[in-house]
Amino acid sequence: YGEFNQKIDYVFKVVLIGDSAVGKSQLLARFARNEFSIDSKATIGVEFQTRTLNIDQKTIKAQIWDTAGQERYRAVTSAYYRGAVGAMLVYDITKRQSFDHVARWLEELRSHADRNIVIMLIGNKSDLGSLRAVPTEDAKEFAQRENLFFMETSALEATNVESAFMTVLSDIY
Numbered sequence: 001y002g003e004f005n006q007k008i009d010y011v012f013k014v015v016l017i018g019d020s021a022v023g024k025s026q027l028l029a030r031f032a033r034n035e036f037s038i039d040s041k042a043t044i045g046v047e048f049q050t051r052t053l054n055i056d057q058k059t060i061k062a063q064i065w066d067t068a069g070q071e072r073y074r075a076v077t078s079a080y081y082r083g084a085v086g087a088m089l090v091y092d093i094t095k096r097q098s099f100d101h102v103a104r105w106l107e108e109l110r111s112h113a114d115r116n117i118v119i120m121l122i123g124n125k126s127d128l129g130s131l132r133a134v135p136t137e138d139a140k141e142f143a144q145r146e147n148l149f150f151m152e153t154s155a156l157e158a159t160n161v162e163s164a165f166m167t168v169l170s171d172i173y
């Protein structure tokens, strides 16, 4: 019963969104391949990676989609959100503006995605605590008000990345 002929019980599409350079692609690299790159290039268009895992003795294929935070490089919005059952809305804890834009991303998400989509707000780059510009409490309150899960992560140090994705995938399941 090897990895390659494993029976898949469910395929869950999860989308990554948020401003450019907050670390979406590196969160995905960490979750899908346990890799990290310091000189990550801005994403152009859409990419996705999958990881097969088990929840409750079921085999789940997580198909994680990643697109550009930069408007000019972004893919067609409706196609990106189509069929998504989970979303990771990422900001950078050292960039206030990336957090101020979260409301806008949420609006786009809610107008294009399924109404039951499971959403995780992620404050990434928690390893850069000395440069923090967004208090944890502000994000926690926002998440509570908007009914989102919330975690701070570090793709660099692999802190909470597994936990953030697993929380969303388990909740979808």
Ligand code: GTP
Pocket (backbone or CB within 6 Å): 018, 019, 020, 021, 022, 023, 024, 025, 026, 027, 037, 038, 039, 040, 041, 042, 043, 044, 067, 068, 069, 070, 124, 125, 126, 127, 128, 153, 154, 155, 156, 157
């Ligand atoms: P776009 O594709 O343009 O939307 O950007 P993105 O959100 O995919 O950002 P990306 O993953 O390419 O990361 C941007 C920069 O932040 C890169 O230099 C990464 O190495 C760095 N980075 C990502 N995650 C972390 C982290 O957890 N900590 C630190 N210190 N740097 C990180």
Ligand code: MG
Pocket (backbone or CB within 6 Å): 024, 025, 026, 041, 042, 043, 066, 067, 068, 069
């Ligand atoms: Mg990217």
